[in-house]
Amino acid sequence: MTTGKPVIELEAYVDGECSLDDSVRIRAELEKDAALAKSAGQLDALNHVLRAEAEAETAPDHLRAAMSAKYGVPTEAQAPSGWRGRLGRRGFLFGAGSALAAGVAGVAVVSGFQGLGSQPETAVETFFHDFETYLAKDKSIDIAETSMIRLAEWYGSRLPFELPPVGSSAKSASLIGGRLCWLLERRLASLSYEAPEGSMVLYIMNGDGIAVPEGQEDPSIGRSVSWHRSSGNTSLVWRSGELLYVMVSQLELRRLMSVARELLG
């Protein structure tokens, strides 16, 4: 795998642009072929060097101030720009698991998007849309991984927040890997699971500035969860601390809730 199409395949693997099947195949080849692994390592190192170098380059303060003033960007709400580390690496100090374990039990009954404001609707639709794209693209993922520990290591500094504890399997649904997504103008983790009856993706992100539909409050934990349906898929949405969780799946609601409780419990 050193010339022509195979090189492009290897590059796609390093860039997380392979289908699941190709990722598994290339990963197996890498384990057997030291020269190939070295090539992949060089490509990955090149990515790392270029990103690290660029990270230090930020817009001058006077440019930021001028643009903020010109376009009416509220300075008091001015978020640190860029996605790498500038949102702050906030530790996840309390268990998302227990939050969901209790929170899902108090799920709000929302029929479609009725009664929701346009912005929350857009936010939830964004994840349905990404999930449908994910399915349409043959469940292409950035990294094929069944260990949540290793997957969390992979996400590492790629996320502007610390990935909270999440299980790798529950009720016959198993982790198959992850993607690094850019949705709603932020970097987020997208964990892929497969169950006998369909696929499931858990999106985890910093929830600042994202309006989502209100669900039913669970007094025991002070959080609420809402569920939604679109094109035969189901989603659960909830917040825990500063993080927003969106779980989208082909599974039916009760099954999805059951899996969610166990994964986050």
Place this chain on the structure above:
Amino acid sequence: MGGENVQDAFRKAVQTELDALYRTACRMLFDRVEAEDAVQETLHKAWRNLHRFTPGAEMRPWLFRILNNTCLDHLRARARRKNVPFDAETADMLGLESEERRPDEFAANLQLGRRIEAEMAKLSADHRAVVQLVIVEQFSYEEAAQTLDIPVGTLRSRLSRARASLCAGLADYLHSEGQPEPGRTPARLRLVK
């Protein structure tokens, strides 16, 4: 998404994407002052054309598309002023000596930031744009292809060629096991006007 929400999305993008737009312009133009101008022009064009923005679409690719076109305009104008191809012009802006005349020892002593600039300057503007969007800003292939208005196959081909050139030029910084060589901490990007 109504007009007001599009404006809000634009303001949010100014907050979140300004650094990325600026560093992309720097890598395209190799001139900080001109990069600032390009970013300002980009935001001005985007603001003026917000009514053309598809509600609900992602603002980020749209802004980068405008930025890329703006940078190419700058490079073409720069080349016209000097009557040289604009990629040769960027190398000239960096004060780079040609590969033949540059002693290896001198090249090895250049710090990483300068080396990256030098290697990037050897690429065409089209190839630099692909590297910047896919590798640095981590656009998906599809998203980058749409942003640059090229087929995904063309994008992958350009990316592959650019990578081959960069890997060759930066080989001594790319540790064989995929990590930068120890002790070679990436330096801040330095631009030479």
